[in-house]
Structure formats: C-alpha cells, structure tokens
Amino acid sequence: MVLTVTDVTKTIPQSGLQKPILDRVNLQVQAGTSLALTGESGSGKSTLLHLVGALDSFDSGEIHVDGIALSNLDETGRAALRRSNVSIVFQQFNIIPSLDVAANIALHAKLAKTHDPDWEALLAQRLGLTALLSRYPEQLSGGQQQRVAIARALAMRPKLLLADEPTGSLDEETGDAVLGLMLDLVAESQTALFLVTHSQSIAAALDQRLHLSNGGLT
Template identity: 60%
Template sequence: MLLTVDQVSKTYPGGRPVLQDASISLAQGESLSLTGESGSGKSTLLHLVAALDGFDAGQITFDGISYSTLDDGGRAALRRNRVALVFQQFNLIPSLTVAQNLAFHARLAGRHDPAWTTEIAGRLGLDGVLDHFPEQLSGGQQQRVAIGRAMSVRPKLLLADEPTGNLDEVAAKAVLDLMLDLVRVSGTALLLVTHSQSVAVRLDRQAHLAGGRVT
C-alpha cells in the first residue's frame, strides 16, 4: 500500500475527540473518497495525511515512511516532493499569472517539466488564460489552476478537500472528470474528501467517517 492510516486518534485541545482509531489504506494509482457529516473529522484526517498536523495515537505510513520518524523539515519535504493538496480556497498566488501558478509547486520541488505543465494546461482548458492573473478568472477556472498546480509536480498522492464544493453542478462534473483523468494518466493516488455521494461513487472506493471512525 502507498498510504496506510492505522488506528489513528486525534483529540482537540479541551479534550474533544475528533478521530478515534480511524484507519484507511490507498494503493498507488487508486482513488478513495471520504464522506461524512460536517464536523466529522474529514478535513482533520486529510491534514494528518498531509503531515500538516500531529496525531495522538496510531500510525501513518506513506511510501514506506512512518510519519512518527519525520521532523518539521521531513514533513515539509514530503509535501513539496510527494504529496500535493487541493483545497476549496484555491490558495493561488495573486501576483503570479496562471502559467506561473501552474509551475509554482514543481519549481519548488526542482522538478518543473514544461512539457507536462503544458499538457496539464491543455487538459484543463487553460491554454487561453495562461497570461491572466487569478483575479481575472472565474471560480471554476481558479479551481482548475489549483488542480493543475498540484499535479504539475507529478505527486504520488493527491489530497483534495471538497474540490468541487464551490462549483455549480456542470462545472463540478467537468472538474472531477479532469481530475480523475489526470490521476489516471499520471498514476497518482487520490484521496478526496466530499459531502456529495454523487461525487464519492465515481472514485474507485468509498469510505465514510462517523463518530471518529472510518467505515
């Protein structure tokens, strides 16, 4: 397995448990959706897999690396080189053009491939706006740029937190189609958090989070 989350627990300050013995696994090239009610811990679990936060018990192993062995630098290197994230907020850099935003993650990792970035831009329908800035784009276009930026580094794992949550039905379907196609072409594994059952069932496997546990 590329990713194994084994009986992970997480308690917020104040003693409120958010995850209790949560377990998931994900193979290379596989896609897994994670659903659950608001506040069930979906985003928390995604942040733990992204090594953005620590956990209280259990074990997370990615690509043969146990998170318990990583220091701050190791966690940052993991996100820079092997794990990419797409959030609802897009987090594009306003002072950079679309072309520069698409290449940003890959340049940080020292793995910028202009041909791959060009292919991504084409698949995402961004060819005509490469010289535009984020403020000149629609919400759907900004989301496509965020996905393209994450994929530009050819990550082993793509983490997506409600990537279609801010889009209308037509735009959401188009974005999901493109994301799944890019994952298929690159062999990247995908862990996608969503509240939408219609989105969830399009992935290879589905998991549900309730009461801090995954079923």
C-alpha cells in the same frame, strides 16, 4: 500502497477534556486509485486529511506516505514531504494573485525540482487552460481558478493528491467536469487521490468510498 493509515487516533480539547475525533482509523490508497471520505460537518474529515498531509500531528497509530512514517518526521521533514510527495487542493484555491496562470501551475514543481514544461503544457491543455496561461487569477472564473489549482497540484507529479471539497464552490456542471478531469489525470499519472466531500454523487465516482462517523470509518 501510497497511503496507509493504521490505528490513527486524534483527540481535541473540549470543555477541559480531550475528546477523540478520530478513533483507531484505518485506510489504504494505492497508486492510480481514488478514495472518497464522506461524513457530517465536524465529523473529522478535514482533520484526517490534514494529518495525512503532515499539516497536523496525531496522538497514536501511524500514517505512511509512500513508505515514509509521518511520526518519524520533524517540521523540516514534514515540509519536505509536502514539497516532494504530497499535493493538496483546497476549496479556496490558494493560487497566487501576483503570478499569471503559467507561473502558478509551475510554482510547486519548481520548488520540488520536478519542473517539466511539457507535462505542465499537457496539464494546461487537458484542463482547458492553454489560452489562459498569461492571465492573472483576478481575470479568471471560479472554475478556471480551481482548474489552475489542480494543474499546479499535479505538475509536481505527487505520489499523493489530497483534495478537500475541491468542487464545493463550483456549480454542478463545472464541478462534474473538473472532477472528471482530475480523476483522469490521477489515473494517467499513477497518483493516489484522497478526497474529502459532502457529496454522495462525487463519492460514488471514485474507486473507494468511506464514511466517517463518531470517530470511525464505515
């Protein structure tokens, strides 16, 4: 398994007390497959994604990413994991305004020392970005910027791809196209995908789906 979450509990402060937002959560995702996590706003979906991405710490339990126990990592180790094994696609895109599309796509792969121009060219071609490689983010539509973010995330060949509402700001047609391309590329590159979404139709397109409510999964 690329991702294993075992009995993970996370609490947050509320009214002077510690409120459990995740209570002994368990899930697994294997290479080349996808899992959708749904739930109401405030249910803890993004919190769980941040824990899996080593962006936050959990109170108890364990998370393994490609066999690495996250509880054993210090901040340097967490940063190294995100550079080498884990990519994250946020709804806000977070592409660099001062870099053109080609440089944005290559950025994380170069940091991870996995820069592969042929793979990046293939990603650009599959995501409809080849003609846009010399453009800057301000010259792109929202759908184009999201495709750049996905290409950048996959360019480093991560073991695990995390996506937080990756099509939430796109129209339905563009969102469906972007999701389909993402799923195809995940399967081809044998990456594990863990995706957070409010959309039942998006969740239905993935291999597995879980719902988070009252701190637990169903």
